[in-house]
Amino acid sequence: MATTFTEYALNITMAKDGQNGHKGYNETEICSHTVDVTFSSNTRQVNKQTIDSYSQTTAPQSIVLGYQPEIVKLEGILCHIADVENLLAETAHCRAVNTLYNKFLPCSILVCQSSDVPELVTWSSPNKWLVDMFKIKRSKQKPDLILFEMVLMRWYG
Amino acid sequence: MVSFKIYKEMKSSDGKSTWSSVGITLPVNIEDISVQTQALTNVVAYGETPHITPFGVKGKDGRVANITGTYKNRSMVFVRDGMEVISVQDTKLSGYVVNGMAIKVIGDGLPELGDALWTINNITWDRQATEGGMWRFRLQLGYVWDVTKNELKLYEDGVGTNVRDNVKFFTVREGGHQARVYINNPKIETTLHDLNRARFTLPYKIYEKEDILKIYCDTDESNAVFYGIVTNVSNSSNSAIQYECTEIGTLLYRKPCAKLGAGIFKPRIRIPNPYKGVQLTLQQIVGTILKFYQDSPIKGYNPGPGIDKTGKWGASPWLPGRENDAYLPPQILSGYTVGKALDNVLNEQCGLHTWFDNNTGHLEYGFYRNIVTIDPSTEYIIYSEQIQSLAEEYQADGVILMDNSANNPTRYPPGNNKGSYIQYQFSSDLTNEQLSSIARRIYNDIRLANRDTFKVKFPAGTVRFRDGDVFSGLGDSTVTPRLPYRGGVDQDPTEDPSDSVWQIREMVITDTYTECTVGSTYFSIFDIYRTALKRYDGCPAPIETKDTETNVYALPARESTNT
Numbered sequence: 221m222a223t224t225f226t227e228y229a230l231n232i233t234m235a236k237d238g239q240n241g242h243k244g245y246n247e248t249e250i251c252s253h254t255v256d257v258t259f260s261s262n263t264r265q266v267n268k269q270t271i272d273s274y275s276q277t278t279a280p281q282s283i284v285l286g287y288q289p290e291i292v293k294l295e296g297i298l299c300h301i302a303d304v305e306n307l308l309a310e311t312a313h314c315r316a317v318n319t320l321y322n323k324f325l326p327c328s329i330l331v332c333q334s335s336d337v338p339e340l341v342t343w344s345s346p347n348k349w350l351v352d353m354f355k356i357k358r359s360k361q362k363p364d365l366i367l368f369e370m371v372l373m374r375w376y377g
Numbered sequence: 378m379v380s381f382k383i384y385k386e387m388k389s390s391d392g393k394s395t396w397s398s399v400g401i402t403l404p405v406n407i408e409d410i411s412v413q414t415q416a417l418t419n420v421v422a423y424g425e426t427p428h429i430t431p432f433g434v435k436g437k438d439g440r441v442a443n444i445t446g447t448y449k450n451r452s453m454v455f456v457r458d459g460m461e462v463i464s465v466q467d468t469k470l471s472g473y474v475v476n477g478m479a480i481k482v483i484g485d486g487l488p489e490l491g492d493a494l495w496t497i498n499n500i501t502w503d504r505q506a507t508e509g510g511m512w513r514f515r516l517q518l519g520y521v522w523d524v525t526k527n528e529l530k531l532y533e534d535g536v537g538t539n540v541r542d543n544v545k546f547f548t549v550r551e552g553g554h555q556a557r558v559y560i561n562n563p564k565i566e567t568t569l570h571d572l573n574r575a576r577f578t579l580p581y582k583i584y585e586k587e588d589i590l591k592i593y594c595d596t597d598e599s600n601a602v603f604y605g606i607v608t609n610v611s612n613s614s615n616s617a618i619q620y621e622c623t624e625i626g627t628l629l630y631r632k633p634c635a636k637l638g639a640g641i642f643k644p645r646i647r648i649p650n651p652y653k654g655v656q657l658t659l660q661q662i663v664g665t666i667l668k669f670y671q672d673s674p675i676k677g678y679n680p681g682p683g684i685d686k687t688g689k690w691g692a693s694p695w696l697p698g699r700e701n702d703a704y705l706p707p708q709i710l711s712g713y714t715v716g717k718a719l720d721n722v723l724n725e726q727c728g729l730h731t732w733f734d735n736n737t738g739h740l741e742y743g744f745y746r747n748i749v750t751i752d753p754s755t756e757y758i759i760y761s762e763q764i765q766s767l768a769e770e771y772q773a774d775g776v777i778l779m780d781n782s783a784n785n786p787t788r789y790p791p792g793n794n795k796g797s798y799i800q801y802q803f804s805s806d807l808t809n810e811q812l813s814s815i816a817r818r819i820y821n822d823i824r825l826a827n828r829d830t831f832k833v834k835f836p837a838g839t840v841r842f843r844d845g846d847v848f849s850g851l852g853d854s855t856v857t858p859r860l861p862y863r864g865g866v867d868q869d870p871t872e873d874p875s876d877s878v879w880q881i882r883e884m885v886i887t888d889t890y891t892e893c894t895v896g897s898t899y900f901s902i903f904d905i906y907r908t909a910l911k912r913y914d915g916c917p918a919p920i921e922t923k924d925t926e927t928n929v930y931a932l933p934a935r936e937s938t939n940t
Contacts, residue, residue, distance in 0.1 A: 229530040230431060232855070234753035241751035241850035242862045243758040246533060267422035286423035304488045316526040319491030321440065326416035327431035327531045350429060352418065356489055357411035366489070373418070376426040377855070 221257045223294075223335035227328055228348075245377065247329060250314045255368070259295040262339045264288075290374040292339055292349070298323065298356060298368040320366065324354040329375050340372075348375040378404035379487050381480040384494060396479055396494060396521070408513075409445040410489050419760070421857075428857050430760060433531050440520035442495055448512040476500060479521060494521040536753045537836065543889050544594055544838040546577070546602070551589040552677075558583060561617070565592065565603050565886040567844040569730050572624040575603045578617040586610055589676060590622060591735070594886075596838040601735040602886060606676075626733040626740065628678050629716035632670045648708040656694035656704050660685060662722055666708075667740070670715040678738055686743025690727065697727045697744075725906075730845055745880055745898055746845035756841070761833040761853040761860045764894065772824060773799035778816040779913070780807040789816035799823070802913035803906065815910075818902040830882070830896040831860045839891035847878045847898060860895075 227250045236244025265288040273280040298320070299307045308318050315322050324330070330349045332340040341347065349372035357367050380403065384396040417435040421428040434440060479496045495518035502514035527534055546563040549555055560577040567573040575592055584590065584607050592603040605622040613619035634646050648665055650657045657665075663683040670680065685691025696703045706726065710718045723729045723742045732741045751757075774796030779786040780803045787809065788794075801819060803812070833851070835842075852862025865877025883894035903910060 231533040232531060232536065232757075233533050234536050234751060234757050236852070236854055236862075239850050239852065239862055239864055240753075241848055241864065242852040242854065243761075244854040250530070267427075286421075287425070287427055288422045289420060289427045289429060301488075314530075315528075316530070317491070317493070317523070317528045319493070320489055321412040321414060321491065322528065325529055325531075326414050326434055326439075327418070327529060350416070350418070350431060352416045353413065355411055355413035358409070358489065360408045369413075373420075373429060375429065377429065 221260075221296075221336035222254060223257045223296075223337060223340065224252060224254045224333040225330040225349075226252045226333055227324075227330055229325070229328055250328070251311055252333070253310070253323070253330075255294075255296050255298060257294050257296040257335070257337055259293075260337045260339065261293045263291040263293075289350075289376070291352070292337075292372045292374075294337070294368075294370045294372065296368055298366045301358075301364045301366060304366070320356050321354070323356070323368070324351050324370060326351050326354060330372065348377075349373065350375040379407055380404050380483045382483055384479040384481065386477060386479065386496075399478075401483065402480075403448075405446045405448050405514075407444060407446045407487060410442065410487065412440070412442045412489050414440045430856065431531060432759065433529055437519060440522075441498070442490060442516075442518040442520070444516040444518065446514055446516070448514060480516075480518070490518075493523075495519065496521055532757065537757045538754050540755055540757075540836045541596075541838055542836070544596055546592055546594050546888060548577070548584075548590045548592050550584065551591070560592070560620075563592065563886070563888055565884075567884045567886075569844050569880075569882045572627055573603060573605065573733075573844070574624070575605060575622040576619065578613050578619050580617055582610065582618045584610065584620055587676075589625065589678070592622075594838060594840040597840055600840075602840045604733065604735045604738055624733055625678055625738045626680065626716065626731075628675045629670055629680060629719065629740075630714045631675055632673075632715045634666065634669045634710035634713045634715055634718050636669075646710040648710065650705055650707040658692050658694050659697075659705060659722075659727065660691040662705060662708060663691075663719065663740075663742070666710065666715055666718045666722065669710075669718075680733070681737065681739030684734075684739055684741045686741050686746055687729070690729070691742075697729060732843070732845055735843075743845075745847045746843055747847075748849050749842055749846045750849045751851065756835055756839050758853050759834040759836060759890070761831050761856055763858050763860070764830055764832050771797060771799075773797045775799075776801065776816045776820045776823075778803065778812050778819065780812060781805050785809065785812060787812040787816050789813065789820045800913050802911055804909040804911070815902060815906075819910075822901040822903065825897075825899065825901070828897055828899075828901070830894060831879075833860065833893045833895055835891045835893065837887075837889050837891070840886060842881055842884065842891070842893060844881050844884050847880045848895070849878075851879045851895065 228247045229250050231246040231248045232243065233246045234241060234243055236242040236246070266284050267286045267288055268282045268284045270280055270282040304320065307323070308320070311323065312318050328351050330351060331347060332349065335341050340349070351370065352373045353369070353371040355369040357369070358365065380401055382398060383400045383402060385399045387395045387397050415435045415438065417432040417439065419430040419432065476497050476499060479494045481492070481494050482490045497516060498519045499517040500514060502512055504512055522528070527538070545559055547557040547559045549557060558579065560579060563575065563577040565573065565575045577592070586607050586609065588607045590605060590607060591601040593600075594602050603622065603624070605624045606627060607620055608623045608627075609621040611619050611621075636646070648657070648662055650662070660683060667680060667683060683691070687697065690697040693700070694704055695701065696705055708718070708722060713721065719731060719740070723731050729742045729744060732746055733739065734741060775798045776789045777786050777798055777800040778789070779800075783802065803815065807815070833853070848863075850862065850864030851860070852864075853860035854862070863878050878898055879895040880898040881893045882896045885892045
């Protein structure tokens with residue numbers, strides 16, 4: 221399932237609107253990525269307060285206080301070991317340390333442009349995701365393939 | 378097969394690390410590798426949409442690598458005592474790889490680790506007979522961040538480029554042995570309304586009560602962060618010695634405003650105003666009070682002449698903000714200490730704040746201390762949150778104020794008995810005119826919108842700010858509710874209560890963060906009478922008299938004491 225993201229850096233500034241001392245976001249488009257996703261899972265969770273019940277006839281009650289960020293976990297193939305140089309060339313212009321573990325930067329914002337993973341694209345605006353965790357891995361079972369895991373939190377900001 | 382270059386950590390005196398190469402490992406075979414980077418965020422899961430604050434990468438486990446490898450070249454018999462599995466060739470210091478060392482991949486056989494340096498957090502290994510006695514080891518590695526590179530691009534270039542996540546503080550004692558002593562768990566709490574306090578621990582006892590200390594941060598060794606006197610020495614919960622200190626100005630509270638002459642005690646002390654037909658200035662009154670202390674100072678401490686930070690009211694005979702309206706009143710100092718007398722004049726009568734300079738100990742007074750401008754390279758905002766809205770929970774249509782005896786409730790606006798009311802009590806007796814005046818001021822002050830208070834967290838080592846400073850510009854649009862940007866020029870609360878700057882009202886300085894509580898510079902009636910003025914809800918009972926003796930329970934009447 222080929223998935224294409226556009227990456228934005230939050231670029232937190234201390235001079236928002238030209239005002240020194242004013243913290244704000246200055247989202248800047250950095251680059252785009254296309255990866256092969258082989259697994260996805262979606263978690264949506266409410267934040268609720270449960271009220272104890274000491275009765276046998278009354279069920280415990282709860283109050284929904286709010287919502288946890290929607291979380292999508294992706295797994296897939298980052299690249300073949302022979303293609304590492306080509307993969308890194310895609311981010312050479314925008315990475316201070318251009319390595320595999322920096323293919324996706326934590327706390328960067330991804331906008332899904334196209335994907336066969338419906339939960340990444342079907343939700344209405346804002347269709348933005350914050351990179352919460354990024355992991356690359358290789359094992360002796362498939363020593364030629366560099367795999368990845370990524371946890372995304374929907375970004376509401 | 379991959380070889381690693383081995384490095385040993387060298388700690389310099391400033392706490393920073395450098396890495397020195399000590400050798401190269403024999404080639405090893407890598408079976409599994411993973412590199413994981415975990416973001417650090419704060420999630421507030423309330424309301425329709427959660428709010429996420431991204432901070433970067435999580436502490437020491439933010440980026441870790443796990444490697445499983447095998448090592449065939451050596452069998453157990455060739456390994457020396459200690460059974461270390463990864464030996465180092467060409468060794469200078471140690472023949473074995475141990476926890477705390479760092480490794481870097483030689484060549485491009487393991488692109489997952491890149492060119493970075495990785496510290497070894499943990500090594501485990503085993504041998505299996507079924508695999509020919511082959512060593513299998515697991516390495517848990519931690520990433521060594523290069524602080525010179527904006528690797529995460531979370532902050533824009535130039536923000537937080539030279540920031541350490543922890544700093545060291547040291548103390549220097551005045552008089553006697555003056556060597557630096559690096560302290561643990563420092564916590565310096567400063568406030569606009571009281572003397573500053575400091576706490577720290579040491580594994581041994583070196584200071585005694587009454588010792589005078591200055592505390593410095595190693596990011597600025599020429600300006601003290603705290604200047605005070607040790608007030609308590611005790612064992613903390615972990616058996617370390619805990620020291621508690623109070624700001625140097627506390628010595629002014631040990632000296633009475635009285636002249637103790639040879640056998641003659643003169644308790645009644647008064648500063649007449651006008652004096653010989655001339656109205657005294659604020660500076661003259663402050664100087665007169667300070668002289669009670671300076672005639673016989675304690676421990677050699679000199680508070681100086683009193684520095685006027687307003688640049689105006691010190692040389693004025695008028696009450697601040699009441700030019701051509703009200704002169705400074707005469708001062709009755711009997712029974713006051715010097716410190717309390719200064720509080721009385723500067724704080725309660727003039728509405729000014731007082732501070733003591735951390736280097737000289739000199740007394741300063743004013744509405745604000747210094748104007749500070751954020752340097753984003755070191756003083757960026759990590760996080761901010763609204764902690765308190767000082768506004769009352771509703772905007773009352775009227776105010777009722779009564780004094781201590783509750784005999785004389787005064788309404789403002791007078792005569793209006795409609796709408797909602799809010800009721801306060803003043804803790805001492807006041808005249809009708811005073812009650813009316815204060816009630817009017819309360820009525821106006823509870824209508825001000827700029828009374829919210831925020832906590833703003835800065836990185837470790839942010840020790841340039843002082844309580845009372847105002848920011849030339851400060852705001853945070855990344856949190857909910859927002860810290861509104863204020864970058865105005867109106868710092869003087871006497872000019873306009875709708876001030877346009879953030880003032881530091883409290884600070885907490887530790888070795889891992891600095892937290893400022895910022896609020897309005899406006900000196901409201903609640904600031905002036907912060908201990909005397911209380912919300913009061915109930916029947917304003919009159920004073921009981923001797924003819925109330927009765928066995929019948931009755932509510933006291935408002936106008937009459939007869940039951």
